[in-house]
Amino acid sequence: MAIAKLGTVVLDCPDPLALADFYAGLVGGTPKAEEDGSWVTLSGHGGTDLAFQLAPGHVPPQWPSANASQQFHLDLTVEDLDAAEEHILALGAQRLEPGEPGRAWRVYADPAGHPVCLCAC
Known part of the structure; x- marks a missing residue:
């Protein structure tokens, strides 16, 4: 309960x-x-x-790092991954890792360094 x-x-x-x-x-x-x-x-x-x-x-988390915790991250669901990526980058996010063909999510850092994943629905 x-x-x-x-x-x-x-x-x-x-x-x-x-x-x-x-x-x-x-x-x-x-x-x-x-x-x-x-x-x-x-x-x-x-x-x-x-x-x-x-x-x-504030010390931003490291992504990815075997020696430091990411602390937490946000998963945001989007309909169009490419359009959402263009938007999040324009707002000031930074890409944390290269995208892989066919993968349904991409990882970014917000302006304070917190990991944020855009996930295709």
């Missing part, structure tokens, strides 16, 4: 509003910042809220 439901996914980052704007460009929604800018919530996109928390000492 479940005792909880997923409320928000929170990402540490050096610039919460900039990272919220990046994800708003991917999934939609509207970023709402706390007065001091240390916390920004992205909601209104039809999925679980994303929040971005100021972490001045």
Whole structure:
């Protein structure tokens, strides 16, 4: 029996509003910042809220690395992988590995270095 439901996914980052704007460009929604800018919530996109928390000492995860944890990553489902790739790169993501023909996902880093996978539905 479940005792909880997923409320928000929170990402540490050096610039919460900039990272919220990046994800708003991917999934939609509207970023709402706390007065001091240390916390920004992205909601209104039809999925679980994303929040971005100021972490001045943020160290991006390494992808892939046998010596360091990726910490976590987001899988975003898309209909057109090529079009989605063009869009995510234009928003400021970086490709983390070359795509393989026929593979249904591609891996990127968001502007704060978190891994993000675009997955064809």
